[in-house]
Amino acid sequence: MTTNETPLWQWSAREVVAATTSGDVSCEEVARAVADRVAAANPAVNAVTLDLGEQGVEAARALDEAFARGAAPGPLHGVPVTIKDNIDVAGQRTPNGLPGLAGLVAPGDSPVTRNWLGAGAVLVGRTNTPEVSMRPTTDNPLYGLTLNPWDAAYSCGGSSGGAGVSAVLGFGALAHGNDIGGSVRIPALHCGVPGIKPSQGRVPAYLTSAAVERSTVAALMSVQGVLARSVDDVRLGLSVMARRDVRDPWWVPAPLEGPAVPRRAAVLRHVDGEVETAPDVLASLDRAVSALVVAGYEVVEVDETSSPGMARTARLAVRLLMNDLDHQLTPVLDRLGSAQMRAYWADLRGMAAPYETPGEHVDDLAARTTLVREWSLFLEEHPVLVVPQLLGGVLEVGEDVRSPEDVRRVWHSLAPSIAVNLLGLPAALAPTGLDDRGLPSGVQLVGSKYREDVCLDAAQAVEDTCGRLAPVLWGRDG
Numbered sequence: 001m002t003t004n005e006t007p008l009w010q011w012s013a014r015e016v017v018a019a020t021t022s023g024d025v026s027c028e029e030v031a032r033a034v035a036d037r038v039a040a041a042n043p044a045v046n047a048v049t050l051d052l053g054e055q056g057v058e059a060a061r062a063l064d065e066a067f068a069r070g071a072a073p074g075p076l077h078g079v080p081v082t083i084k085d086n087i088d089v090a091g092q093r094t095p096n097g098l099p100g101l102a103g104l105v106a107p108g109d110s111p112v113t114r115n116w117l118g119a120g121a122v123l124v125g126r127t128n129t130p131e132v133s134m135r136p137t138t139d140n141p142l143y144g145l146t147l148n149p150w151d152a153a154y155s156c157g158g159s160s161g162g163a164g165v166s167a168v169l170g171f172g173a174l175a176h177g178n179d180i181g182g183s184v185r186i187p188a189l190h191c192g193v194p195g196i197k198p199s200q201g202r203v204p205a206y207l208t209s210a211a212v213e214r215s216t217v218a219a220l221m222s223v224q225g226v227l228a229r230s231v232d233d234v235r236l237g238l239s240v241m242a243r244r245d246v247r248d249p250w251w252v253p254a255p256l257e258g259p260a261v262p263r264r265a266a267v268l269r270h271v272d273g274e275v276e277t278a279p280d281v282l283a284s285l286d287r288a289v290s291a292l293v294v295a296g297y298e299v300v301e302v303d304e305t306s307s308p309g310m311a312r313t314a315r316l317a318v319r320l321l322m323n324d325l326d327h328q329l330t331p332v333l334d335r336l337g338s339a340q341m342r343a344y345w346a347d348l349r350g351m352a353a354p355y356e357t358p359g360e361h362v363d364d365l366a367a368r369t370t371l372v373r374e375w376s377l378f379l380e381e382h383p384v385l386v387v388p389q390l391l392g393g394v395l396e397v398g399e400d401v402r403s404p405e406d407v408r409r410v411w412h413s414l415a416p417s418i419a420v421n422l423l424g425l426p427a428a429l430a431p432t433g434l435d436d437r438g439l440p441s442g443v444q445l446v447g448s449k450y451r452e453d454v455c456l457d458a459a460q461a462v463e464d465t466c467g468r469l470a471p472v473l474w475g476r477d478g
Contacts, residue, residue, distance in 0.1 A: 007170075009034045010474065011030070012229065012232070014233060017077050017079060020077050030079075031056045031124065032057050032060075034124050035054065038125055039053060047161070047162040048082065050085075050092065050125060053124050056123055060078060063120060074121075074240075075240055079120070079173050080123075080172040081121045081123055081237075082162075082163060082166045083116075083123060086178065087110040087205075089126070092126065093105055096129060096133055097133065097140035097142055097143070098131055098132065098140070099141055105209070111203070111224075112224050114245065115241055115245070116237075116241060125166065126162075128140070128161060130158050130159050131338060132333060132337070133180075135401070136157060136410065137155040138159065138160075138161025138187070139398075140338075146161045146162050147165070148190055150190075150192065150440060155400075156190050156191055157188070160177030160184055160187045161187045161190075163184075167228055168191045168469070170474075174233060178223065179223055180218065180222040181417060182417035184197050186390065186417065188429035189431075189442045191227075192473065193227050193431065194227070194228060194229075194463065196226050196234050196427075197421070197426060197427045198223050198224070198242070199452065200250070202242050202252065202254065203241050204243075204245035205224050217320050220422075220424060232460070234459075254450040263383075264382055266307070267288075267289055268302050268385060269301070269303075271304065271391060275391045275412045276392075277388055281390070281391065283441070284435070285443055287432040287466055288432050292458065300382065308371060310415060310419050316371065316422060318418065321421075323352055323355055330345065344401050347407040347408070348411065351408060351411060383448065384458045389416065389442060391413045394440070425447065427455060429443070430458070430462040430463060431466065431469050432462060432466045434469070
């Protein structure tokens with residue numbers, strides 16, 4: 001029997017695997033503890049939209065029986081996980097926040113689902129997302145608003161808001177999210193958990209329920225990622241999530257660990273544009289820099305002129321993405337979206353000038369290549385870039401849709417976030433403690449392509465000094 005007196009729903013993925021493979025704890029015991037936790041705590045936050053706790057207990061029992069017969073355990077043996085509502089689990093609905101897709105049943109598993117469950121993970125729930133997963137606040141007319149457990153007046157982030165809340169509250173040790181402009185990192189920031197937006201091509205993606213293939217710019221910018229309560233668990237979840245799936249032609253068999261790089265970081269505090277970096281965000285950057293220095297990093301200050309330029313990268317990202325999504329996503333919203341979402345989407349589309357000629361679009365794609373090269377060269381000299389996630393800091397509930405002016409301001413605040421998606425680079429969100437309001441804070445740590453290990457090493461250094469926030473929340477709530 002284990003001597004760990006911590007409730008099983010609080011255990012890390014590493015602890016679960018160690019205990020279930022040593023025989024100290026059964027997979028069923030872990031699944032039951034998490035299922036009970038979801039049943040008790042989810043009604044107050046609305047993070048899990050499909051409670052699969054009882055099915056998870058049955059699946060865990062089957063894992064125990066197979067293990068007893070001599071079956072080799074997988075690297076996630078008995079680890080409880082959640083999957084976001086916008087990728088496929090065979091036989092379950094994939095609504096993506098839209099009432100009109102509430103009955104869309106997936107004929108097969110997406111690669112993330114297949115990889116995690118095939119490694120012994122136990123699915124305990126599906127998590128909430130805004131309509132078509134395109135808002136930084138998680139609310140939709142199908143399942144409603146997901147609340148931030150730190151303070152319900154503030155957003156839990158989006159679009160993987162249900163995943164962020166699930167991770168911090170103990171609804172599974174690992175939470176799946178995805179990210180086309182910040183949808184893993186924004187909830188990680190708002191909920192106080194680490195997360196990773198991997199490089200483009202690192203994690204395979206495919207929707208068996210999709211009516212059309214992903215468009216090119218969306219495929220270049222959208223990635224599947226992980227949220228968890230510790231950097232070490234993020235690393236474990238990513239290592240399994242990134243396994244090969246032949247259905248994604250963009251997937252790249254890149255190693256998860258690369259050669260040593262200098263412990264050198266650059267911090268970019270301000271981005272040219274309409275939004276100034278908020279004081280609490282600057283304080284968060286200070287805490288991250290101090291933690292990196294303690295860990296032996298050399299940290300230098302840079303600005304827009306001594307870097308390839310975050311603002312111009314973000315402007316290009318918005319134009320390419322909005323024009324790209326307009327072709328496939330606008331018709332879906334016109335048919336199935338709420339009035340609020342259609343108005344929000346019209347405001348977003350208004351931020352990106354349409355292409356008058358095919359040549360303009362070709363030129364912008366070529367400009368992306370130039371920016372990727374320039375940022376890659378920059379990261380050769382500074383292997384870690386420390387930058388805000390949102391320039392204006394955490395959002396209040398509904399702040400992103402209050403007015404056309406707020407839509408524009410919030411998306412400008414996301415400049416350092418969406419720019420990284422256009423570049424296809426990995427970025428970790430590292431929590432840096434609580435701000436003066438008692439809300440989570442954090443920074444984005446960007447690395448060279450396929451160097452998630454470098455990002456996570458830096459995130460670990462920040463975690464080592466700033467600590468983990470989930471236990472603080474649990475202690476506050478008793």
